[in-house]
Amino acid sequence: MSNTKHFDSLVKKGNPIGEVIGVDKFLIKVRGLQPCTINTLIMFEDGSKGYVHEILTDFVLVLHLGDISLSTGMVAVAQHGDLVCKVGKDFIGRVVSVTGDPLDGKGPIPADGVWTVFNDAPPLHSRRLIQDQVESGVVGIDSLFPIVRGQRMAMLGDSKSGKSTLATQLTINQKNTDQIVVYCLIAKRRSDVDTLLSRLEANGSLEKAIVVVATIFESLIINYLAPYVACSMAEYLWQKCDIDTIIIYDDLTSHAHAYREVALLSSSSPGRDSYPGDMFYAHSSLLERAGRLDSTGKTLTSIPIIHAANGDITAYLPTNVMSITDGQWILDMETFRKGVRPALNIGLSVTRAGGLGHNKRQKEYASKTLKVLADYRAAEEFSHFGSELALEAQKSFDTGKLIFKILTQGPNETFSLMAQQLMFDIVLNLDIVESLDVGKLKQKANEYGLKIIKDEDFEKIRDKLKSECVDKLKGSPEDEKKAKDEETPVAEEPKKAVAKA
Numbered sequence: 001m002s003n004t005k006h007f008d009s010l011v012k013k014g015n016p017i018g019e020v021i022g023v024d025k026f027l028i029k030v031r032g033l034q035p036c037t038i039n040t041l042i043m044f045e046d047g048s049k050g051y052v053h054e055i056l057t058d059f060v061l062v063l064h065l066g067d068i069s070l071s072t073g074m075v076a077v078a079q080h081g082d083l084v085c086k087v088g089k090d091f092i093g094r095v096v097s098v099t100g101d102p103l104d105g106k107g108p109i110p111a112d113g114v115w116t117v118f119n120d121a122p123p124l125h126s127r128r129l130i131q132d133q134v135e136s137g138v139v140g141i142d143s144l145f146p147i148v149r150g151q152r153m154a155m156l157g158d159s160k161s162g163k164s165t166l167a168t169q170l171t172i173n174q175k176n177t178d179q180i181v182v183y184c185l186i187a188k189r190r191s192d193v194d195t196l197l198s199r200l201e202a203n204g205s206l207e208k209a210i211v212v213v214a215t216i217f218e219s220l221i222i223n224y225l226a227p228y229v230a231c232s233m234a235e236y237l238w239q240k241c242d243i244d245t246i247i248i249y250d251d252l253t254s255h256a257h258a259y260r261e262v263a264l265l266s267s268s269s270p271g272r273d274s275y276p277g278d279m280f281y282a283h284s285s286l287l288e289r290a291g292r293l294d295s296t297g298k299t300l301t302s303i304p305i306i307h308a309a310n311g312d313i314t315a316y317l318p319t320n321v322m323s324i325t326d327g328q329w330i331l332d333m334e335t336f337r338k339g340v341r342p343a344l345n346i347g348l349s350v351t352r353a354g355g356l357g358h359n360k361r362q363k364e365y366a367s368k369t370l371k372v373l374a375d376y377r378a379a380e381e382f383s384h385f386g387s388e389l390a391l392e393a394q395k396s397f398d399t400g401k402l403i404f405k406i407l408t409q410g411p412n413e414t415f416s417l418m419a420q421q422l423m424f425d426i427v428l429n430l431d432i433v434e435s436l437d438v439g440k441l442k443q444k445a446n447e448y449g450l451k452i453i454k455d456e457d458f459e460k461i462r463d464k465l466k467s468e469c470v471d472k473l474k475g476s477p478e479d480e481k482k483a484k485d486e487e488t489p490v491a492e493e494p495k496k497a498v499a500k501a
Helices: 005-012 139-144 163-176 190-202 220-239 252-265 279-287 316-324 333-337 360-383 391-407 417-428 438-449 455-469 477-487
Strands: 017-024 027-032 041-044 049-055 060-064 075-080 084-087 095-097 113-116 154-157 180-188 209-215 245-250 299-307 327-331 434-436 470-472
Touching: 005 041, 005 075, 027 075, 084 220, 113 220, 139 360, 139 391, 139 417, 154 163, 154 316, 163 180, 163 190, 163 245, 163 299, 163 327, 180 190, 180 220, 180 252, 190 209, 209 220, 220 245, 220 252, 220 279, 220 299, 252 279, 252 299, 252 316, 279 299, 279 316, 299 316, 360 391, 360 417, 391 417, 391 438, 417 438, 417 455, 438 455, 455 470
Parallel strands: 095 209, 154 299, 154 327, 180 209, 180 245, 245 299
Antiparallel strands: 017 027, 017 075, 027 060, 041 049, 041 075, 049 060, 084 113, 434 470
């Protein structure tokens, strides 16, 4: 009857069995299987698996996870009360499929156990206040829109605005921390997968990451389950292994498209934009699983990526995710075209919990920087008309240009938190008669940041760094006038003729 010993053992145990009475691609109608519940893991006699999606009067609807088509008359048996996936510490440093199979050619991965795919989020009473900053290595994020461990932070932007590049930068920077990154790729092209893996391997960051891959060539069910499986792997490391973990969903828009197609094919009633009625719940139940445990203090940080077509962040999916998360980084093409990388929109991006991770100095710099950038935008508008700027406006304009140079960094370029503070201190307090070599400042910042052991060292190290990167241009306008007056010879008064007596 069966070609798998596991299937036979499940049948002999007396697990509920059923018969396949209808096959429509990945939608399998099975008669029997009583009793069973939603999300029960099912094994078919060919060894492939599926899970119960819907329970109807005469049959149950099973979503098939296998690649080979089934046929009517085949036998199915309930394997587990919930849909589960393999988890374990040995998955760290590996590239795996949604089913837990290795894709990197490094051999099989021994699993520590299984974990429920659609697991419930930890209750409120088991959580603790989040407060420790995640070091992304990206100046614009760490200094202006920080993220703390356990936070949910959305990343929104149009195609080719640098979302995946920014997520990769954040992943690369965690190789110097105690955090593990679970990177989930959903409905990606193979070229995108190869690009990510090559960058992680080149920087040695893959050793502290788990990459879960679902490509566009795989079934809709695999792409729908990918973020839930990745979250289960991250939850195991967080809750059972006491490891601070970051999970990146790249991207949940593709996940929503897969879920919409599954729902429409299974004849579910469509809602807004033809998405199923529980689309909000599908994402909120996933993102709510992040947080900080009160028992251990360990965290799971969640970063969902959302595609905002043509930069429209008011669409259905972007607004859904923004209402679930604790802030958002918004990347826009206008900033991208100006050459700023990452292309963070300073006016629209916001963090609701990230400020808890900033110290007093960081908060002061963030506040000053945002004010200067607001003045810079106003001064920029005036400069377009060719009008001469007031002295204060000119200073804001020049400082704003320097800040944007500081905020611009390459994909493989990262800065420590202390290096960022040194750079902002020098730029924000630059005198109008001083000239700053920004390239040299960025080159030396990390080196000088390492020299700061205690807070009292900051000013001394900053002054040393400033002496290397800042030169005097010229004197102030008053000094110039004084120098000019000194250079100009004073004409002698003609002597009065003395009349002879």
